[in-house]
Amino acid sequence: MGKQLHIVMFPWIAMGHMTPFLHLSNKLAERGHKITFFLPNKAKQQLQHSVLYPSLITLHPITIPHVHPLPLGTETASDIHLHLTGHLATALDLTRPEVESLIKGLTPKPHFIFYDFAYWVTEIATELGIKSVHYNVVCAASLAIALVPDRNVPRDRPLTMEDNAQPPPGYPSSNVVFRGSEARHMLLLGMEFGSGLTFYERITTAMKLSDAIAIRTCREVEGNFCDYMSAQYNKPVFLTGPVLPDIDDNIPLEAQWAEWLGRFEPGTVLFCAFGSQFILEKDQFQELVLGFEMTKLPFLLALKPPSGCASIEEALPEGFKERVGERGVVHSGWVQQPLILAHPSVGCFVNHCGFGSMWESLMAASQIVMVPQLGDQILNTRLMAEELKVGVEVEKAENGWVSKESLCNTINLVMDQGSEVGCLVRKNHAKWRQIMVNQGFMSGYFDTFVKDLEMIMGT
Numbered sequence: 068m069g070k071q072l073h074i075v076m077f078p079w080i081a082m083g084h085m086t087p088f089l090h091l092s093n094k095l096a097e098r099g100h101k102i103t104f105f106l107p108n109k110a111k112q113q114l115q116h117s118v119l120y121p122s123l124i125t126l127h128p129i130t131i132p133h134v135h136p137l138p139l140g141t142e143t144a145s146d147i148h149l150h151l152t153g154h155l156a157t158a159l160d161l162t163r164p165e166v167e168s169l170i171k172g173l174t175p176k177p178h179f180i181f182y183d184f185a186y187w188v189t190e191i192a193t194e195l196g197i198k199s200v201h202y203n204v205v206c207a208a209s210l211a212i213a214l215v216p217d218r219n220v221p222r223d224r225p226l227t228m229e230d231n232a233q234p235p236p237g238y239p240s241s242n243v244v245f246r247g248s249e250a251r252h253m254l255l256l257g258m259e260f261g262s263g264l265t266f267y268e269r270i271t272t273a274m275k276l277s278d279a280i281a282i283r284t285c286r287e288v289e290g291n292f293c294d295y296m297s298a299q300y301n302k303p304v305f306l307t308g309p310v311l312p313d314i315d316d317n318i319p320l321e322a323q324w325a326e327w328l329g330r331f332e333p334g335t336v337l338f339c340a341f342g343s344q345f346i347l348e349k350d351q352f353q354e355l356v357l358g359f360e361m362t363k364l365p366f367l368l369a370l371k372p373p374s375g376c377a378s379i380e381e382a383l384p385e386g387f388k389e390r391v392g393e394r395g396v397v398h399s400g401w402v403q404q405p406l407i408l409a410h411p412s413v414g415c416f417v418n419h420c421g422f423g424s425m426w427e428s429l430m431a432a433s434q435i436v437m438v439p440q441l442g443d444q445i446l447n448t449r450l451m452a453e454e455l456k457v458g459v460e461v462e463k464a465e466n467g468w469v470s471k472e473s474l475c476n477t478i479n480l481v482m483d484q485g486s487e488v489g490c491l492v493r494k495n496h497a498k499w500r501q502i503m504v505n506q507g508f509m510s511g512y513f514d515t516f517v518k519d520l521e522m523i524m525g526t
């Protein structure tokens with residue numbers, strides 16, 4: 068190892084951001100580097116069991132000031148509904164005095180600060196002679212289509228669907244795009260996102276002010292989008308690779324799932340999860356569970372109770388539990404997703420194609436069915452279904468509705484050993500999985516990434 072680096076990590080205060088930043092921290096600590104990780108206290112409690120190198124990684128709690136109209140005690144995006152996240156960004160910005168004082172008090176002085184939404188840390192870094200790296204935990208395609216200078220989001224009028232319908236000039240794909248009404252997901256760009264900034268202004272400013280942009284992806288999958296980003300921002304784009312945690316052989320799959328999964332033949336169980344944040348509407352939740360029932364296959368669904376329901380039991384359709392019996396489980400708590408995906412009984416992973424789940428599905432052996440919910444998840448899905456052709460996107464209505472028949476038919480299509488589509492995605496998935504699991508793929512990206520950091524340290 069070269070010189071020990073001291074890196075400050077300061078991700079957006081949402082589990083979908085803090086988790087990948089922690090995976091990155093573990094990989095850096097594995098190579099002997101020191102990490103100081105700023106995060107709200109609640110998240111510290113949740114993530115500390117995932118710290119693999121406690122002697123090198125310090126999870127340092129910061130106070131998230133209360134901002135009206137956020138509920139009292141709000142600390143992360145998991146505490147609020149999606150439409151309040153702009154106010155949470157204002158709360159993040161109010162942590163600046165504490166964060167600045169903490170950084171100035173760190174010894175040894177940090178070499179880098181990694182961030183994503185807190186654009187103002189670059190000013191602190193420049194003053195202290197620290198390099199700043201904007202670390203993106205979403206796919207390069209979603210950055211390239213939405214968050215580049217040539218997107219030119221207007222400030223003087225609301226964004227329209229026409230503004231969003233076309234990708235920015237030079238965007239390098241005609242498949243990884245929004246179609247029809249999906250362009251509504253780009254309206255977020257013009258949304259007020261804390262301290263008088265739009266979401267577009269916050270993220271593009273954060274990237275413009277950085278010394279380098281880093282993305283949690285690999286050239287084999289997104290090289291063209293990464294090159295486009297580098298040209299748009301006229302600065303280096305470093306790739307960390309997927310940065311997935313190694314499955315710790317000392318941590319077993321929870322007994323209840325090992326026992327239940329053990330009852331079924333290899334490759335026959337459907338596993339479904341929609342990430343750490345997304346909450347379905349009740350009618351869509353019920354339609355999806357009926358779709359799993361229709362497959363007549365065993366299934367394990369790890370889903371949060373839908374909007375307006377305090378529990379899963381309250382949300383299940385009439386007579387559902389009686390009809391499916393032990394064949395189907397709908398669980399509202401957290402499950403060990405990577406360990407469940409590694410279980411031989413699991414034959415199909417139905418997921419929202421969040422970026423973490425996307426990489427995990429590629430690494431797993433089971434078939435892949437995607438039901439994207441948010442904008443970047445739609446682009447992740449297009450990458451998987453139309454560029455890599457390793458999985459199938461469930462067809463939805465123009466308004467985003469997914470019917471039980473559409474879900475059931477897509478699952479049956481990929482699970483049918485004789486179907487043309489099922490064979491194609493199985494073959495392509497096996498090819499990509501071979502690339503990703505082979506020795507040196509992940510570590511190779513990571514070693515190059517550390518060399519990239521050392522290079523800009525010298526500049």
Ligand SMILES: C[C@@H]1O[C@H](OP(=O)(O)OP(=O)(O)OC[C@H]2O[C@@H](n3ccc(=O)[nH]c3=O)[C@H](O)[C@@H]2O)[C@H](O)[C@H](O)[C@H]1O
Nearest residue numbers: 083342343344369401402403404405421422423424443
């Ligand atoms: C930036 C934002 O982060 C979001 O994170 P989210 O949590 O929704 O989904 P994942 O990235 O799959 O992350 C979810 C992570 O939680 C793990 N997990 C989840 C549920 C469970 O019960 N058990 C688990 O272990 C799973 O294994 C994965 O690693 C999305 O990406 C979104 O696309 C992106 O814009």
